[in-house]
Amino acid sequence: MKQRAFVPEKLDLAAFAHDGASLEGEWPAAAFERLAESGAPESPASQWPALRWSLRGELRQPKGGKAQTWLHVTAQAQVAQTCQRCLQPVQESLVVDRWIRFVETEAEAAELDADSDDDVLAMPRHLDARELIEDELLLALPLVPRHEVCPEPLPQPDADVPEAAEDERPNPFAALAALKRSGKA
Structure with a gap:
């Protein structure tokens, strides 16, 4: 039997899973526009290492049910x-x-996704694996990126202002209290 050739950007997912096929490779990080936009302006995606990926399809046959992709x-x-x-x-x-x-319809995907811990998507006609991988990487980004220990000391707020200067500032509520006492407010 002739081995089918699969293209990650236009993947026939049903055939890929049926064959138990796998693909792997590297893509330049700059090819992922949305991921590149999340980067620091001082370090463009063209300077990042290549992104490594792999895909493996599987057809699972649960007891008493239809095959799952x-x-x-x-x-x-x-x-x-x-x-x-x-x-x-x-x-x-x-x-x-x-x-x-992957399931047949969007409605089935929504129903199963709500009831299950598994990630469930509707079966596309052709899957763009590059787009799927980019989506997953975007979801893996930290909410608040930060160094464990910053390379330079952090600026301290009002470090140049002596403590005594803070005490000399007028209290805005003191003026309001004086107006209330005088009966004007």
């Missing part, structure tokens, strides 16, 4: 984001290792 997605990437403490670039390692079940 599954896809195992793994990806590793190094991205540079802006540290939220020091505002300098910080290297983040992203790792994706996810099984996704």
